[in-house]
Amino acid sequence: MRNAPPSPARWGSLRLSDVLFEKLTLIGAGLIGGSIARAARAFGGMAERITVSSRSQKTLDRVAELGFADVCEIDSRKAVEGADAVMLCSPVGTYAAIAAAISPHLKPGAIITDVGSTKQSVIRDIGPFVPAGVHFVPAHPMAGTEFSGPDSGFAELFQGRWCLLTPPPGTDEDAVQKLESFWSRTGAKTARMDAAHHDRVLAIVSHLPHLIAFTICGTADDLADETRQEVLQFAATGFRDFTRIAASDPEMWRDIFVANKDALLEMLARFSEDAQAMARAVRWGDTAYIEDKIIRSRKIRQSLIELKQA
Numbered sequence: 358m359r360n361a362p363p364s365p366a367r368w369g370s371l372r373l374s375d376v377l378f379e380k381l382t383l384i385g386a387g388l389i390g391g392s393i394a395r396a397a398r399a400f401g402g403m404a405e406r407i408t409v410s411s412r413s414q415k416t417l418d419r420v421a422e423l424g425f426a427d428v429c430e431i432d433s434r435k436a437v438e439g440a441d442a443v444m445l446c447s448p449v450g451t452y453a454a455i456a457a458a459i460s461p462h463l464k465p466g467a468i469i470t471d472v473g474s475t476k477q478s479v480i481r482d483i484g485p486f487v488p489a490g491v492h493f494v495p496a497h498p499m500a501g502t503e504f505s506g507p508d509s510g511f512a513e514l515f516q517g518r519w520c521l522l523t524p525p526p527g528t529d530e531d532a533v534q535k536l537e538s539f540w541s542r543t544g545a546k547t548a549r550m551d552a553a554h555h556d557r558v559l560a561i562v563s564h565l566p567h568l569i570a571f572t573i574c575g576t577a578d579d580l581a582d583e584t585r586q587e588v589l590q591f592a593a594t595g596f597r598d599f600t601r602i603a604a605s606d607p608e609m610w611r612d613i614f615v616a617n618k619d620a621l622l623e624m625l626a627r628f629s630e631d632a633q634a635m636a637r638a639v640r641w642g643d644t645a646y647i648e649d650k651i652i653r654s655r656k657i658r659q660s661l662i663e664l665k666q667a
Contacts, residue, residue, distance in 0.1 A: 375402065376402055376403070376404065376405050377402065377403055377404065377441075377442075377535060377538060377539050377542070378403065378404045378405070378440075378441040378442045378539075379404070379405045379406065379441050380404070380405070380406045380407075380408065380439055380440045380441055380442075381397065381403070381404035381406070381407050381408070381440065381441065381442050381444070382407075382408045382409075382410065382436050382437050382440040382442070382443045382444070383407065383408070383409050383410070383426075383444050383446050384409075384410045384411075384433055384436065384437075384443065384444065384445050384446060384447055384455055384459075385410075385411060385445065385446030385447035386409045386411050386416055386417070386420050386426075386446070386507045387446065387447075387505050387506055387507065387509065387510070387606070388501060388502060388504060388505055388506070388509040388510050388514070388606075389446050389472045389498065389500075389501065389510070389514075390409065390444070390446030390447075390472075390510070391420075391423075391425060391506075391507050391508075391509065391510025392500075392510035392511055392512065392514040392515065393444065393446065393472075393510075393543070394407050394409065394425040394426055394510070395425050395510050395511060395512040396512045396513075396514070396515065396542075396543040396544075398425055398512070399512035400512065400542055400543065400544075402542055403539055403542050403543075404442075406427045406428070407425070407426045407427050407428075408426060408427065408428040408429075408430055408436050408440065409425075409426035409428070409429050409430070409436075410429075410430050410431065410432070410433045410436035410437075411429075411431065412431070412447075414431055416506070416507055417429040417430075417431055419506075419507045419508070420507050423507060423508070425507075425510075433455060433458055433459050434458055434459055434461075434462045435462075436459075437459045437462050437463055437467075438462050438464070439464055440463075440464065440467055441464075441466075441467055441468065442467065442468045442469075442470065442536075442539070443459065443463065443467060443468070443469045443470070444470050444471065444472060445469075445470070445471040445472070445473070445483075446471070446472050448606075448608050448609045448611075448612040448613075449471075449473040449474070449475055449478060449479060449482075449609075449612045449613060449616050450608075450611070450612035450615070450616065451612075452471065452473065452478075452479060452482045452483055453482035453483070453486075456469075456482065456483040456485075456486035456487075457486050460486040460487070460488055461488075463488055463491045464491075465488075465490035465491065466490060466491070466492075467491050467492070468491075468492045468493075468494055468532050468535065468536060469483065469487060469491055469492070469493050469494075470493070470494045470495060470496050470536055471483070471495055471496060471497075472496060472497065472498055473495070473497060473613075473616075474497060474559055474563060474564070474613050474617075475556055475559070475613055475616040475617040476495050476497060476521075476523040476552035476555045476556055477552045477553055477556050477617075478616035478617065479495045479552075479616075480493075480495060480523070480525055480552055483495075484525065492528060492529045492532035493524075493525065493528065494522060494524050494528060494532055494533055494536045495522070495523045495524065495525075495552065496520055496521065496522045496523070496536060496540070497520065497521045497522075497523070497555065497559075498515055498518065498519075498520040498540065498543075498545060499518055499519045499520065499521065499563075500514050500515050500518040500545070501514075501605075502514075503601050503602065503604040503605050504604075505605075505606040505609075513544065514543075515540070515543040515544050515545040516543070516544030516545070517544065517545075517546070517665060518544075518545050518546070519545065519546050519547070519548060520540040520543075520545040520546070520547050520548075521547075521548055521549070521550050521555055522536065522537065522540075522547060522548070522549050522550070523549070523550055523551065523552040523555050524549065525552075533549075556617050556620045557620045557623075557624075559617070559620075560617055560620035560621045560623065560624040561624045564613060564614065564617055564620075564621045564624075565621060565624045565625060565628060566602065567602055567603075567605065567610055567613075568614065568621065568625065569599075569628075570599040570600075570602035570603040571603050571610070573596075573599050573603075574599060574600055574603040577596070634646070635647070635650060638650075
């Protein structure tokens with residue numbers, strides 16, 4: 358049984374009994390959107406009413422069956438009407454079109470935010486469509502699993518995880534604090550970060566590992582039939598871990614790679630140089646180099662454990 362979210366000592370002037378948003382609209386009902394809705398239901402104080410919008414009626418029908426939304430609306434323009442907060446929970450490649458569609462229907466004072474894994478592209482794609490009087494606070498909850506779709510979410514997904522906020526200069530401070538309070542109530546820890554710095558950090562801690570996992574699984578799939586079957590039959594823990602990551606949503610990760618291509622390619626180039634250096638060490642039996650890399654890697658793992666991020 359997962360624990361309830363921690364009770365923060367303070368959330369600005371907001372009390373735990375305060376409901377942050379009368380109407381919360383989530384555009385997208387996959388792992389993240391579904392988990393946000395479930396957290397709002399389970400922990401309270403986050404939203405009085407939840408509206409979910411999706412481009413798929415089949416998805417909305419399933420959301421209605423699961424019961425984590427008060428209203429299911431396929432028209433995103435209708436879904437955002439009267440909403441105090443609108444969260445884009447779809448792949449980042451869809452953001453520009455969604456923002457253009459919903460912009461005229463956002464009420465003054467509303468907060469528009471997102472959950473995307475890239476932030477410069479989000480600011481580029483959403484920013485031009487934000488009406489005067491509407492507050493734009495990009496965010497990135499760093500939590501997830503390899504599963505997708507409305508059945509995959511759960512209320513405790515964000516507990517103990519970080520949610521990074523990257524508000525553009527001049528963003529209303531009250532709006533930022535309100536969104537921080539929202540994420541705190543899910544059990545997440547919050548921090549603010551410059552969008553460009555966010556994208557470089559995520560390129561190494563998230564985007565590059567996924568790219569490597571997809572590539573390794575692709576390499577295994579390209580092997581001759583007999584060898585490929587043995588790879589699957591005798592897969593060790595390391596390869597199984599890669600396949601778990603590689604099971605992630607293809608549309609979401611396609612969009613992330615393209616949206617953060619500059620930072621990702623920079624980190625890929627650095628990784629490729631290090632991989633070549635390791636290959637030389639293996640070829641020439643440079644055991645000191647190999648052992649040093651392994652020891653340093655173990656230290657990183659221990660640091661993650663100490664930070665409770667393992």
